[in-house]
Amino acid sequence: MTESRRSAQRFFAKHASGYAKSSGFAHGADLEALVKALKPAKTDLALDVATGTGFTAFSLAPLVRSVVGVDITDGMLRQARRLAKVRRAGNVTFERGDALRLGYPDASFDIVTTRRATHHFADVPAFLHEAKRVLRPAGRLGIVDMSPPRGATDFANHIEKLRDSSHARAFDPAEWRLMLDEADLEISSELILEEAISLGDWLYPVEAGGKEEEAVRTAWKSASTRVRRLLKAVMHDGVIRGWTKHRIVLVAMSETP
Numbered sequence: 001m002t003e004s005r006r007s008a009q010r011f012f013a014k015h016a017s018g019y020a021k022s023s024g025f026a027h028g029a030d031l032e033a034l035v036k037a038l039k040p041a042k043t044d045l046a047l048d049v050a051t052g053t054g055f056t057a058f059s060l061a062p063l064v065r066s067v068v069g070v071d072i073t074d075g076m077l078r079q080a081r082r083l084a085k086v087r088r089a090g091n092v093t094f095e096r097g098d099a100l101r102l103g104y105p106d107a108s109f110d111i112v113t114t115r116r117a118t119h120h121f122a123d124v125p126a127f128l129h130e131a132k133r134v135l136r137p138a139g140r141l142g143i144v145d146m147s148p149p150r151g152a153t154d155f156a157n158h159i160e161k162l163r164d165s166s167h168a169r170a171f172d173p174a175e176w177r178l179m180l181d182e183a184d185l186e187i188s189s190e191l192i193l194e195e196a197i198s199l200g201d202w203l204y205p206v207e208a209g210g211k212e213e214e215a216v217r218t219a220w221k222s223a224s225t226r227v228r229r230l231l232k233a234v235m236h237d238g239v240i241r242g243w244t245k246h247r248i249v250l251v252a253m254s255e256t257p
Helices: 003-020 023-027 029-038 055-063 074-087 124-134 153-163 173-182 199-203 211-221 225-230
Strands: 045-049 066-071 092-096 109-115 135-146 186-198 234-236 239-253
Touching (some): 029 055, 029 109, 029 186, 029 239, 045 055, 045 124, 055 066, 055 074, 055 092, 055 109, 074 092, 124 135, 124 173, 153 211, 173 186, 173 239, 186 199, 199 211, 199 239
Parallel strands (some): 045 066, 045 109, 066 092, 109 135
Antiparallel strands (some): 135 239, 186 239, 234 239
């Protein structure tokens, strides 16, 4: 196992209970937009990759035949299974699995999703290849992740890594289009959502007042005027209060129906 994966496991094992309580992960506008764009059918089999505590899987469950959620972190899977019992989600199962080596045969699923997770993947093109492999003809791949505007990408990645050392990279929309094109996946839906967030909301579930917050405050002090404009930073007397987080919601087809 690579150090980046060990780092991700440590981070999410530590904060699993916090993610299970997160209203943003449970009900965010990006989740609603993703499910709507996927157009799930009652006959569909769905796979949710890097499922975390299972909120995307739970949203799909009433609309499809069954959902499998996979994650590399046992602590997150324990929370997902607990929530499945609470929600009585009988057609959802959770399994340990690696986004870059999905343990399923070719053409197994009608829908593959991953939400707010690809910025942790060491090799996103490898994930796209795996997603396409396990999708049936005309299957849909749904992706949600942070996607800072071009010109602010490097800074956004910098502060994300200060908050969470397992962060790998968030991609701007043009980079996503290129990667999907190179994977021979055709985009059928693309949406950018903006959310104004406070520093405290952005830090969650990382504890406020710690070294992570201090490092991020310092980084914002040296941010360029352009970065502050692109991310719509809210500063007061040179101190960061909040900014706008950009998320991309993508659906791509494995083949044109």
